[in-house]
Amino acid sequence: MNYTDNNKNAFALTTPLYYVNDLPHIGSAYTTIAADVVARFQRLQGRDVLLITGTDEHGLKIQQAAQGRGLTPQQHCDEIAAGFEALWPKLNIQYDRFSRTTAARHHNIVKEFFGRVWDREDIYLGQQKGFYCVACEEFKEERELLPEGFCPLHPNKKTEWRDEQNYFFRLSKYQTQLEKLYQERPDFLQPESRRNEVLNFISQGLQDFSISRVNFDWGFPVPVDPNHILYVWFDALLGYVTALLDPEDEPTLENALSKWWPINLHLIGKDILRFHALYWPAMLMSAGLPLPGGVFVHGFLTKDGRKMSKSLGNTIDPVALVNRYGADAVRYYFIKEIEFGRDGDFNETRFVDILNADLADNLGNLLNRTLSMTHKYCGGKVPNLSGDDIPAENGLKAMGITLGEQVAQAYEALAFSDATAAILALLRAGNKYIDEQAPWTLYKQKQQAAVEQVLYSVLESVRLAAYLLSPIVPNIAHDIYQQLSFDINFNDKTQIAVAASFATHAKWGILTGGQILNKPRPVFGRLELAPTGE
Ligand code: MSP
Numbered sequence: 001m002n003y004t005d006n007n008k009n010a011f012a013l014t015t016p017l018y019y020v021n022d023l024p025h026i027g028s029a030y031t032t033i034a035a036d037v038v039a040r041f042q043r044l045q046g047r048d049v050l051l052i053t054g055t056d057e058h059g060l061k062i063q064q065a066a067q068g069r070g071l072t073p074q075q076h077c078d079e080i081a082a083g084f085e086a087l088w089p090k091l092n093i094q095y096d097r098f099s100r101t102t103a104a105r106h107h108n109i110v111k112e113f114f115g116r117v118w119d120r121e122d123i124y125l126g127q128q129k130g131f132y133c134v135a136c137e138e139f140k141e142e143r144e145l146l147p148e149g150f151c152p153l154h155p156n157k158k159t160e161w162r163d164e165q166n167y168f169f170r171l172s173k174y175q176t177q178l179e180k181l182y183q184e185r186p187d188f189l190q191p192e193s194r195r196n197e198v199l200n201f202i203s204q205g206l207q208d209f210s211i212s213r214v215n216f217d218w219g220f221p222v223p224v225d226p227n228h229i230l231y232v233w234f235d236a237l238l239g240y241v242t243a244l245l246d247p248e249d250e251p252t253l254e255n256a257l258s259k260w261w262p263i264n265l266h267l268i269g270k271d272i273l274r275f276h277a278l279y280w281p282a283m284l285m286s287a288g289l290p291l292p293g294g295v296f297v298h299g300f301l302t303k304d305g306r307k308m309s310k311s312l313g314n315t316i317d318p319v320a321l322v323n324r325y326g327a328d329a330v331r332y333y334f335i336k337e338i339e340f341g342r343d344g345d346f347n348e349t350r351f352v353d354i355l356n357a358d359l360a361d362n363l364g365n366l367l368n369r370t371l372s373m374t375h376k377y378c379g380g381k382v383p384n385l386s387g388d389d390i391p392a393e394n395g396l397k398a399m400g401i402t403l404g405e406q407v408a409q410a411y412e413a414l415a416f417s418d419a420t421a422a423i424l425a426l427l428r429a430g431n432k433y434i435d436e437q438a439p440w441t442l443y444k445q446k447q448q449a450a451v452e453q454v455l456y457s458v459l460e461s462v463r464l465a466a467y468l469l470s471p472i473v474p475n476i477a478h479d480i481y482q483q484l485s486f487d488i489n490f491n492d493k494t495q496i497a498v499a500a501s502f503a504t505h506a507k508w509g510i511l512t513g514g515q516i517l518n519k520p521r522p523v524f525g526r527l528e529l530a531p532t533g534e
Contacts, residue, residue, distance in 0.1 A: 001187045001190050001265075001294050001296065001412075001413060001414065002187050002293075002294070003264045003265045003292075003293030003294035004042075004047075004264060004293065004412070005264065005293065009046070009047055009048050010047070010048045010049075010050070010259060010260055011042045011047040011048065011049045011050070011264050012049075012050040012051075012052065012244065012260040012261075012263045012264055012265075013035055013038055013039060013042075013049075013050075013051060013052065013263065013264055013265040013266070013267065014035070014051075014052040014053070014240050014243070014263060014265070014266050014267065015028075015031045015032045015035045015051075015052070015053040015267055016028075016031060016056075016267075016268050016269070016272060017053070017054045017055055017056040017099055017101060017236055017239045017240075018053075018054075018055050018056060018084060019055075019056050019059075019061065019062065020055045020056070020057050020062055020065075020076070020077050020080035020081055020084075021061050021062055021064075021065040021080075022065070022080070023080060023083045024083060024084050024087050024318060024319075025308075025315055025316070025317075025318065026301055026308070026315070026316040026317075026318050026321070026346070027269065027300070027301060027308075028084070028318075029087065029091060029318035029330075029334075030298070030301055030334050030338075031267050031268070031269060031298065032053055032088060032091070032093055032095075033091060033093065033330070033331050033334055033335065034267055034298065034334075034335065034340060034414075034416070035051055035053065035093075035267050036051065036091075036092070036093040036094060036095075036331075036471075037331070037335055037411075037416060037471045037472055038265065038267070038411070038414065038471075039051040039094065040094070040470065040471035040474065040490075041408075041411040041412075041471040043493060043496055043497060044470070044471065044496060044500060044501065044502045044505075044506075045408075045501075045502050046497060046501050046502070046503070048497075049096070050096045050097065050244070050260050051093075051094065051095045051096050051097070052095070052096065052097045052099060052240060052243040052244075052263075053084075053088070053093075053095045053097070053098060053099070054097070054098045054099030054100055054101075054239055054243060055077070055080070055081045055084055055098075055099075055100050055101065056101050056232065056236040056239065057073075057077040057081065057100060057101045057102045058101055058102065058218055058219035058220070058229075058230075058232045058235055058236070059137050059218065059219060059232030060134050060137070060213070060216050060218070060232075061134050061135060061137055061232075062076070062077065062218060063216055063217075063218035064134065066218075073218045074102065077100075077102055081098075081100055084098075085098060087318060087319060087322075090319065090322050090323075090327060091318070091322055091327050091330065091331065092327040092328070092331070092474060092475065092491065094491070094493060097243040097244075098243075099239045099240070099242055099243035100239075101235055101236055101239045101242075103242065104251075105242060105245060105251035106235075106238070106239060106242040106251075107220055108251035108252070109238055109241055109242045109245075109251055109252075109253060109256060110220055110230065110234075110235055110238050110242075111220075111223050112252065112253045113238055113241070113253060113283075113287055114222075114223050114230070114234075115223065116253075116286070116287040116288065117169070117283065117286045117287055118223070118224060120286050120287075120288075121170075122169060122170045122173065122286045123167055123168065123169055123170070123211065123224075124167070124168055124170070125165060125166075125167055125168075125225075126165070126166065126167075126168045126208070126210075127163070127164075127165060127166075128162060128163070128164055128165070128166040128168075128210045129162065129163045130142075130161075130162060131145060131149060131159035131160065131161060131162075132159055132160050132161075132162050133151040133153070133154060133157060133159045133160075134157070134160065135151065135153070135154040135157045136151060136153055136154065136271075137231075137232050137233065138233075139162075139209075139210070140152075140159055145159060149161075153271060164214050164215075165214070166210035166211070166212045166213065166214070166228070167210065167211050167212040167222055167225070167228060168208040168209065168210050168211065169208060169209055169210075169211045169234070169279075169282070169283070169286075170208050170286075171206045171207065171208050171209055171278065171279065171282050172205075172206050172207060172208050174206070174281075174282040174285055174286070175202070175205070175206045177282075177285055178202055178206065178278060178281060178282060179202055181281060181291065182195065182198065182199055182202065187294065188291075188294055188295065189277050189294065189295045189296075189297070190294065190295075190296050190297070190341070190414070191296075191297065191341040193341075194270065194273055194277075194297040194341075197273065198273065198274075198277045198278065201274065201278065202278070206278065206282075209279065210231060211230065211231040211233075211234045212225075212228035212229060212230055212231055213228065213229050213231055214227065214228055214229070216229060217229060219231075219232060219235060220235055233275055233279065234283070237275065237276075237279070237280050237283065240263060240266070241253070241256050241257070241261070242256060244256045244257065244259065244260045244261060244263075246259075257289070261289070261290070262289075262290045262291060262292050262293060263292045263293065264292065264293040264294070265292070265293055265294055265295075265296065266292055266294070266295045266296070267296050267298065268295060268296070268297055268298070269297070269298055269299075269300065270297050270298070270299060270300065271300075273297055276295050277295060280292075296340075296341070296414050297341065298340055298341055298342075299338070299341060299342045299343035299344060300343045301316075301334075301338070301343070301344055301345070301346055302343060302344070302345045302346070303315070303316060303345070303346050303347075304345065304346075304347050305345055305347075316346055318330070324530060325351075325355070325527060326475075327475065328359070328472075328473040328474070328475050328476050328524070329351075329355050329359070329524075329527065331472055331473060332354075332355060332358070332359060332420075332472055332473050333346075333351050333354060333355065335416045335417070335420065335472050336354065336358070336416070336417055336420040336472070337350070337351075337354060337417070338417070339415075339417050340414050340415065340416050340417065341414070348529060348530065349529060351527075352527045352528070352529045355524070355527050356526050356527055358420075358424060358427075359473070359476065359523075359524040360522075360524045360525070360526045360527070362424060362427040362428060362431060363427055363462070363465065363466075363469075363476070363480075363523070363524070364476075364522055364523045364524045365431075366427060366430050366431050366434070366458065366462055367462045367466075367480055367483065367520065367523060368520045368521075368522060368523075369434070369520075370434065370455060370458045370459055370462065371459070371483060371517060371518075371519075371520035372520050373439055373440070373455055374455050374459065374517055375517070375519070375520075376443075377439065377443045377448075377451050377455070378451070378452060378455060380516060380517050381513075381514055381515065381516055381517060382456065382459065382484075382511050382512060382513050382514060382515040382517060383451075383452030383453070383455055383456045383513060384452070384513035384514055385452060385453065385456045385513050386509060386512070386513060387460065387507075387508055387509015387510065387511075388509065389453075389456075390453060390456065390457055390509070394453070394457055395429055395433060396426070396429060396430060396433055396457045396458065396460075396461045396508075397457060397508060397509070399425070399426050399429055399461075400426060400460065400461055400464055400508025400509070401507070401508045401509070403422060403423070403426055403464060403468065403506075403508065404464070404468065404502070404506030404507060404508070405506075406422050407419045407422055407423060407468045407506070408502065408506065410422065411471065416472070419468070420469070420472065423465050423468050423469055426461050426464070426465055427461070427462070427465050429461075430457075430458050430461045430462065430465075433454070433457070433458065434454065434458050437450075437454045439451045439454045439455060442454065456511065456513075459484065459511060460508060460509060460510070460511045461508070462480065462484075463480070463481070463484055463486075463510075463511055464505075464506070464507075464508055466480035466481060467481075467500075467505045467506060468506065470490040470500075474490040474491050475490075475491070476523050476524055477490045478490045478491060479523045480523055482518060483517065483518045483519075483520060483521070483523075484511070484515070484517060484518075485515050485516055485517055485518055487499075488500050
């Protein structure tokens with residue numbers, strides 16, 4: 001994908017704004033973890049990053065959820081939005097903006113944007129007939145429905161027949177421009193399979209969509225006709241724009257668009273493809289605004305091979321998971337184990353096995369025993385060498401010198417599982433190398449120079465691996481860096497921009513000879529599977 005703008009140091013990205021009909025689930029945690037990984041990677045690249053997340057609080061679905069709990073919609077939204085805000089720090093997600101669509105300033109942005117589209121004559125009053133799914137907040141084509149009008153995405157929810165006057169947005173007018181967008185910018189939307197879905201949709205001919213609803217009131221009134229409530233999606237997508245305002249800014253479009261627009265990257269799940277791939281670009285075209293850098297669509301998570309749903313009782317509670325296993329473990333599993341862009345499964349046994357193998361054994365143990373040996377054989381200091389002193393034939397050096405670039409490309413392409421696989425390959429090689437070289441024997445044979453070369457190469461490889469993993473497991477990376485006596489905290493945004501740039505730290509061979517090392521301590525304790533029923 002080509003979503004970064006090299007002429008600009010600012011990098012803005014978004015997660016979807018999550019519905020507050022319920023507390024956060026693992027699906028929302030998944031996108032937000034991925035977004036945080038991208039944000040951290042971009043910061044290491046020296047970019048000024050704005051990570052936007054938030055909540056989508058209007059619409060019939062939310063109104064009904066509030067009613068069901070005997071609360072006013074606003075009380076209900078405040079409570080659930082607080083649940084989202086409390087979860088993100090637990091997962092060590094460093095968002096910069098939390099956009100709530102019920103915020104007063106958002107109302108101003110929506111009114112102004114609506115005005116632009118209205119002035120373009122892209123909004124008109126018409127008759128809407130069709131089947132509406134409240135859970136999707138979307139009209140469905142009759143041919144998509146399951147027998148008896150049930151929604152294909154919510155098989156336990158029956159769609160409702162509507163025949164009412166609505167305001168419509170002239171999507172059909174943008175047919176050619178959208179075709180052109182997808183031809184001229186083939187990587188605007190990734191992965192390829194989703195792009196094909198969009199192309200197929202466009203080729204069937206785009207139809208205008210309704211942007212207002214009647215007979216309920218939880219939303220912004222349509223500026224030109226207060227008897228109508230603005231469709232939740234029209235309002236929600238603009239939440240991305242409102243989020244760009246600085247807290248002290250007057251809520252005008254001009255201010256919102258002044259620094260960070262266009263947003264570089266939208267991360268979304270596959271069920272909200274149409275809104276981001278067609279409706280959103282067309283709305284922006286209508287308002288005369290430049291389009292975002294790109295949209296990346298990830299897959300769905302299943303549990304033990306089955307779709308997660310409340311009715312099946314097999315949803316995963318991200319809070320429970322993080323309380324039990326810790327933020328780094330949860331982040332690592334989802335990022336490494338599931339190819340970003342495809343569906344993926346959560347299985348607790350596999351979760352525990354992967355974390356123990358990768359983080360406790362391959363990474364943690366390697367650091368632990370190498371550091372211990374350095375204390376024993378080299379006086380607790382980095383051997384007096386530099387990367388240049390290690391011969392080019394050294395297998396770890398050979399892998400290490402190209403790894404930074406390789407991993408950067410993978411992160412840039414959002415191919416997170418490729419990034420982790422490449423880093424893990426270096427760690428595995430490090431374990432093999434130390435076993436083969438047996439520095440304990442070399443030491444007994446008084447081959448001090450050889451001992452030092454081995455320990456330097458392994459320590460440096462662990463350092464590089466920790467650095468490259470820092471967007472995914474920042475706490476572990478921090479811990480490793482501390483044991484190697486670097487004064488760098490990967491959770492300190494201001495510090496990493498200056499002290500931990502990719503240009504320096506992603507190179508192999510930067511450990512400085514003579515640097516005093518700290519005592520080893522485990523960076524990741526082995527996990528035990530939760531007893532069933534917990
Ligand atoms: N409110 C809209 C988004 C508006 S963006 C301007 C919405 N919210 S949502 O809370 O229902 O979904 C948010 C995201 O969670 C979507 O990207 C969706 O794909 C994702 N997921 C919901 N269930 C999921 C899984 N089981 N697995 C992975 N992601 C899933 O849609």
